[in-house]
Amino acid sequence: MKHIPQSIAANPRYTKILQDKQVDNTLQKAYIGYCKEQDYYDNFNPFMQEELALNQRKNIESCDDIEAQQDIQAQDLQAFERFNATHKAMLDSMLHQQTDIESARKYALAYWDNLLRDKKQKWLESMKEKLKEQYIQAIKDFLDYLLSILETLLRVYGLCGIKKPNNDLALAQILNEAKQSFDMKQLCPNTYEESDIETNGYDYSKGHKRFINFKEINAFIKHIQTSKDLRKIAALLGREEENGNKKIEHSSIDQSIKTHNHKEEMSGVTLGRDLANLLPQELAMLKDENLELLFNLKYIQNRLFCFEKQGYETIQKEHYKMAKNEGAMIICVDTSSSMSGNREYLAKAITLFLATKASMQNRACYLINFSTDIETMELSGKDNARNLINFLAMSFNGGTDVAPALKEGLKKMQEDSFKQSDLIVISDGCFGDISQNLQQKMQDQRHKGNRFYLLDIDDNGDEKTFFDTHWVYDTQTQKAQVLYAMGNRI
Structure with a gap:
C-alpha cells in the first residue's frame, strides 16, 4: 500500500x-x-x-x-x-x-x-x-x-x-x-x-476548534478515576431517591433452572469418575488386563468419560427496573471565558463520563452549554456521538448567565423522557442569583421529583441556595465538599 x-x-x-x-x-x-x-x-x-x-x-x-x-x-x-x-x-x-x-x-x-x-x-x-x-x-x-x-x-x-x-x-x-x-x-x-x-453541519464560527485536545481531556478522565468524590457525585445523578417519588416498573417471569440435587435427564458427556454413569467403552477397559491400569489412572485423574445428567425446576423470577423516564440527566456546562484552561478540560471530562454512562445505561441525556447565550445538544439517540464530539471541540469564551440554562432545563423536564430527570450545573460559580420567579419554578419541579445540583470548580462564588446541593471541587486536592445542602435531601 x-x-x-x-x-x-x-x-x-x-x-x-x-x-x-x-x-x-x-x-x-x-x-x-x-x-x-x-x-x-x-x-x-x-x-x-x-x-x-x-x-x-x-x-x-x-x-x-x-x-x-x-x-x-x-x-x-x-x-x-x-x-x-x-x-x-x-x-x-x-x-x-x-x-x-x-x-x-x-x-x-x-x-x-x-x-x-x-x-x-x-x-x-x-x-x-x-x-x-x-x-x-x-x-x-x-x-x-x-x-x-x-x-x-x-x-x-x-x-x-x-x-x-x-x-x-x-x-x-x-x-x-x-x-x-x-x-x-x-x-x-x-x-x-x-x-x-x-464538517457534518458543525458551525466552527461559534467558537469551535477543529482539533480536540484529547490528551488534556484524558488527563482529567484519570482525574475522575482517582477522585472518589467526583465519582460519588456522578453516581448520585438520576439514582433512586429514598422518598419514593421515582417510579419502579415490576414484572415477573417463569424460568427453568438447572438443579444439582435431582438428575433426571441425560444432557451430555463429561469427564469425571462417576462409576454409576460411565460410558460403555470405559467399562470395557476393565475386561482387558492391559487396559485396566489405564482405567485406574483415568479414575485417579478424573478423566473417565461419564454421562452427564441434569434436572430442572421452574421458579418465578422478579424483575425491577426504572421506568423509561427514570435516570435522565440534564447537564448544564458553563462555557464562559473564566472556565477556559483546566476547568474547561475537567468540565469536558465529566460531561464525557456522564454522557457515556447515560448512553451505556440507555438513559436520556441532554446538554446545555451556557455563557451569555445557550446552546443545546441531545446526547442520547442517533446523533449523540456527533453532538458529543461537537461539544468536546468547543472553545470556551464569553460571559456567564446561568438563568437561560435553568429555564431551558425546566422546559426539558416537561417532556416525558425527562420528567424525573436530575439537572447538574458544572461551573466555576462566577454567576449571581436568579429571579424569585425562576426559583419558584425550580421548587415546583422538586415536588415532581426533580433535583438541581451545582458542581463548583475551584470555589469562585458564594453559596447558591437555589440548588439542592452546591458542591465545591478543588482541582488541586481532588476533594469535594458540600458548601450548601437544601434540608436533608442530598
Missing part, C-alpha cells in the same frame, strides 16, 4: 486502526495530495531566474571577431558570477587551461549547466525528503489523535464499569465524527482546502 509509509504500516500500534475502511480512504486522499506536492516541486524551483539567464547566454552565438568574442565571454562570466559567486574562482582556474577563447566559452557554459543541474537535484531531493517527513508525521498525528479518542473512551467505559465497548456501531460513529473534527489540512495542505473540509 503506497499511501501508508512502511514505518507506520510496520508499527503494531497502528495495525488495527489502519484496517478501518474510512481511515484508509482518508489516507489514500492524503497520499494523492502528497504526490501532487511532489509534482509541484518537480515543476517549480528557486533557480528559475538562473535557468533563464543561462538559456539566454546559450542563445547568444559566438563570432569570429576576437574582441567581440571576449566581450561575450566576459558577459557570460558576469552572469554566472551573479548566481554562483562562490564558484567563480574555480571556473576561472579551469578556463586558463583552455587553448582558445571559443573552447573556453563552451566549457564555461557547460560547467554552469552542470552546476545548475546539480543544485536543482540537491534542492529537489532535500525538499522531497522534508515533504516525506512532514507527510509521515502528519499521518502519525492523525492516527495518534484517533487512538487518543479510543484511549479516552476506554477509560470512560472502565469508569462506567464496562470492560470493553459493546457497541461497535456507536464507537465507529464516534470515530467518524472525530475524523471530521481533525484539521485534514494538516495531512496535506494542497489537497484539503478550506472549502473541501466536511
Whole structure:
C-alpha cells in the first residue's frame, strides 16, 4: 500500500486502526495530495531566474571577431558570477587551461549547466525528503489523535464499569465524527482546502476548534478515576431517591433452572469418575488386563468419560427496573471565558463520563452549554456521538448567565423522557442569583421529583441556595465538599 509509509504500516500500534475502511480512504486522499506536492516541486524551483539567464547566454552565438568574442565571454562570466559567486574562482582556474577563447566559452557554459543541474537535484531531493517527513508525521498525528479518542473512551467505559465497548456501531460513529473534527489540512495542505473540509453541519464560527485536545481531556478522565468524590457525585445523578417519588416498573417471569440435587435427564458427556454413569467403552477397559491400569489412572485423574445428567425446576423470577423516564440527566456546562484552561478540560471530562454512562445505561441525556447565550445538544439517540464530539471541540469564551440554562432545563423536564430527570450545573460559580420567579419554578419541579445540583470548580462564588446541593471541587486536592445542602435531601 503506497499511501501508508512502511514505518507506520510496520508499527503494531497502528495495525488495527489502519484496517478501518474510512481511515484508509482518508489516507489514500492524503497520499494523492502528497504526490501532487511532489509534482509541484518537480515543476517549480528557486533557480528559475538562473535557468533563464543561462538559456539566454546559450542563445547568444559566438563570432569570429576576437574582441567581440571576449566581450561575450566576459558577459557570460558576469552572469554566472551573479548566481554562483562562490564558484567563480574555480571556473576561472579551469578556463586558463583552455587553448582558445571559443573552447573556453563552451566549457564555461557547460560547467554552469552542470552546476545548475546539480543544485536543482540537491534542492529537489532535500525538499522531497522534508515533504516525506512532514507527510509521515502528519499521518502519525492523525492516527495518534484517533487512538487518543479510543484511549479516552476506554477509560470512560472502565469508569462506567464496562470492560470493553459493546457497541461497535456507536464507537465507529464516534470515530467518524472525530475524523471530521481533525484539521485534514494538516495531512496535506494542497489537497484539503478550506472549502473541501466536511464538517457534518458543525458551525466552527461559534467558537469551535477543529482539533480536540484529547490528551488534556484524558488527563482529567484519570482525574475522575482517582477522585472518589467526583465519582460519588456522578453516581448520585438520576439514582433512586429514598422518598419514593421515582417510579419502579415490576414484572415477573417463569424460568427453568438447572438443579444439582435431582438428575433426571441425560444432557451430555463429561469427564469425571462417576462409576454409576460411565460410558460403555470405559467399562470395557476393565475386561482387558492391559487396559485396566489405564482405567485406574483415568479414575485417579478424573478423566473417565461419564454421562452427564441434569434436572430442572421452574421458579418465578422478579424483575425491577426504572421506568423509561427514570435516570435522565440534564447537564448544564458553563462555557464562559473564566472556565477556559483546566476547568474547561475537567468540565469536558465529566460531561464525557456522564454522557457515556447515560448512553451505556440507555438513559436520556441532554446538554446545555451556557455563557451569555445557550446552546443545546441531545446526547442520547442517533446523533449523540456527533453532538458529543461537537461539544468536546468547543472553545470556551464569553460571559456567564446561568438563568437561560435553568429555564431551558425546566422546559426539558416537561417532556416525558425527562420528567424525573436530575439537572447538574458544572461551573466555576462566577454567576449571581436568579429571579424569585425562576426559583419558584425550580421548587415546583422538586415536588415532581426533580433535583438541581451545582458542581463548583475551584470555589469562585458564594453559596447558591437555589440548588439542592452546591458542591465545591478543588482541582488541586481532588476533594469535594458540600458548601450548601437544601434540608436533608442530598
